[in-house]
Amino acid sequence: MDAITCRKLNLFYGDFHALKDVNLAIAPKRITSLIGPSGCGKSTLLRVFNRMNDLIGNVRVTGEVEAFGRSLFRQDVQALRRSVGMVFQRPNPFPLSIFENIVFGLRIHGLANAAGREATVQSSLEAVGLWTDLKDRLQQNALSLSGEQQQRVCIARLLAVKPNILLMDEPCSALDPIATARIEELMQDLKRDYTIVIVTHNMQQAARVSEDCGFMLLGELVEFGHTNDVFTRPGDTRTEEYISGRYG
């Protein structure tokens, strides 16, 4: 079963038609990248997948979107965001301890007792490769960590509530190349257990990390396919022009 399916998805911000008849099937436990110029709708599409657009007024959505066969629009939004987590451009840990950041989701969803919380902190930090470094300073404020560590903590915070799908919106754009490489390596580790959808402006990053890639332009999903095909033999002239840096 596909992790995410869109059928004739349209989204309007007021009169502005931001997503146009998007049809898409994202396979589970793979990394899928969405690329395209600024304003093409790729972040808007990503935000549909955990209904972040619900927070914006004057948004109208038509069509159907399912996560693992269940309609996104006919399920509890809190439950949806637990199973479809999102990482943002800038790491956004809460101004709390590392421990409290990780268990934040557990507390608001009432998911675990004290022992369960400690076990979850350990497993989540192990999954993002931070346990060894941070296990002795879990009470330290998360904001004191490096940018890369903060981003890892944000990912660990998602993992704590056991999601199926991780959405990443330019997760490395605020990081240096070494930190970027480490996050990309982490994504490869995580795809064994999670479906990852990443929006990126960095085409080399899309080529490096993703198995599947979609190119968007003016709200339209122009092309979707295996990343290798999209980058070596794109089927659409508009994709070719964009990824090879040409203009008409």
Added chain:
Amino acid sequence: MEHHIDHYFDEALEALKQQIVIMCSKVQIMLADAVRALGSGDTRLASQIGECDHAINALEVAIDEQCLELLVRYQPAARDLRFITRGLKIVTDLERVGDLAVNIAQRSIEITEAGGPPIDLTEIATVVQGMLRDSIDAFVTGDDVKALEVLRQDDIVDGLTRRYVTGFIEQSMQEPRNIGRIFPSASVVRYLERVADHSTNIAELAIFMVKGRDVRHGKLL
């Protein structure tokens, strides 16, 4: 569609293309001279062909470096990526055609000194030179139709090779004293057949460059 946003990338790609065109032209001239030296018995011309090989080797190295620099500097995609990676491959085929032209020239001296070719090799030489020319044209102009035509001609060359080899075997049995002309002539036919194989490789590279489909080893479009 024609221009990159970064015009320096356009210039670098154009420079690479020019270098490949120069190498193609030199290799074609080397083969044509070798065939002409064989047909006319011009041993002086034949002995000069080896000198061109140094220029071909230098071009192979220079084009390799240009391709690597473009890959590192621009991280190309789509048809630019296909052109540059095929550029890395075509130089190997061209360099080997250059070596084979030198071999033909060396054998032509032996054949001339032994009294000339025992069998007229014009037919196979003409077909092979045409294949090399068309495969290079297809690569340079991105003409996949012409490239497919080159692939079809390979069977013609294989048939001609078998016919020539049979002829040489019969001649060597009938006129053993002519073996000094027959052996090097048989080698020339083998060299020409290999040039045809390299032309086929170049045509396959052209098809990949245009269509993005790998047709090597008999894979069809």
